[in-house]
Amino acid sequence: AQSVTQLGSHVxxxxxxxxxxxxxxxxxxxxxxxxxxxxxxxxLQLLLKxxxxxxxxxxxxxxxxxxxxxxTSFHLTKPSAHMSDAAxxxxxxxxxxxxxxxxxxxxxxxxxx
Amino acid sequence: xxxxxxxxxxxxxxxxxxxxIQCQVDSQVTMMFWYxxxxxxxxxxxATANQGSEATYESGFVIDKFPISRPNLTFSTLTVSNMxxxxxxxxxxxxxxxxxxxxxxxxxxxxxxxxx
Numbered sequence: 001a002q003s004v005t006q007l008g009s010h011v012x013x014x015x016x017x018x019x020x021x022x023x024x025x026x027x028x029x030x031x032x033x034x035x036x037x038x039x040x041x042x043x044l045q046l047l048l049k050x051x052x053x054x055x056x057x058x059x060x061x062x063x064x065x066x067x068x069x070x071x072t073s074f075h076l077t078k079p080s081a082h083m084s085d086a087a088x089x090x091x092x093x094x095x096x097x098x099x100x101x102x103x104x105x106x107x108x109x110x111x112x113x
Numbered sequence: 114x115x116x117x118x119x120x121x122x123x124x125x126x127x128x129x130x131x132x133x134i135q136c137q138v139d140s141q142v143t144m145m146f147w148y149x150x151x152x153x154x155x156x157x158x159x160a161t162a163n164q165g166s167e168a169t170y171e172s173g174f175v176i177d178k179f180p181i182s183r184p185n186l187t188f189s190t191l192t193v194s195n196m197x198x199x200x201x202x203x204x205x206x207x208x209x210x211x212x213x214x215x216x217x218x219x220x221x222x223x224x225x226x227x228x229x
Contacts, residue, residue: 019207020223031215034217034218036220037199041225042222042223043117043205043220044156044205044207045220046217046219049216049217051216074177080212090155090156094216095141096216098143098144098209099157100146100158100161100171101146101158101207101218102158103155103156103157104155105154105155106154106155
């Protein structure tokens with residue numbers, strides 16, 4: 001069985017500061033890992049994904065995530081927060097192409113001016 | 114990626130009634146999924162909609178409550194039957210594209226359902 005834990009349901013950052021969202025996973029097979037963002041009253045948008053290639057993955061909007069197998073982690077970062085980054089972020093795991101996604105509980109990001 | 118639309122975008126329904134949600138994709142897809150997002154919660158998979166066969170349901174979800182159709186490679190429906198206030202949620206469909214990167218799911222905008 002697979003599972004995802006996101007540490008911190010809410011994160012508050014100042015505009016221009018580092019954004020760090022933590023995600024730990026468990027999987028019985030080499031995982032596929034994803035970060036999605038959900039803006040208010042919208043669906044989910046893919047930020048980035050890891051599918052066994054480079055461990056440092058770059059995504060849209062300046063986000064990147066680092067896959068660390070030894071730590072079973074896939075933390076998301078952005079060097080400088082922008083007001084438009086205020087949203088909810090979900091980490092998800094699957095056990096291969098075409099398989100279901102298991103989501104973490106989500107982290108809501110608030111950006112302070 | 115793919116352009117995914119859902120209808121309706123939102124609805125307010127009375128308890129005991131049923132609502133059918135449509136998911137349309139602008140290209141052929143191999144896999145279609147239906148998720149539920151309860152208020153303030155994360156997403157939970159309801160079922161995988163299989164083209165030409167019955168849907169595969171996750172633990173805790175049953176066909177009588179959430180019947181699903183998938184008549185072709187670009188369209189699926191989810192019905193929420195005999196609704197109660199506990200069914201108030203956002204329902205999202207997602208797709209994995211055919212002939213390409215099936216490792217990634219793309220999501221529709223969701224249907225926001227309120228049951229009174």
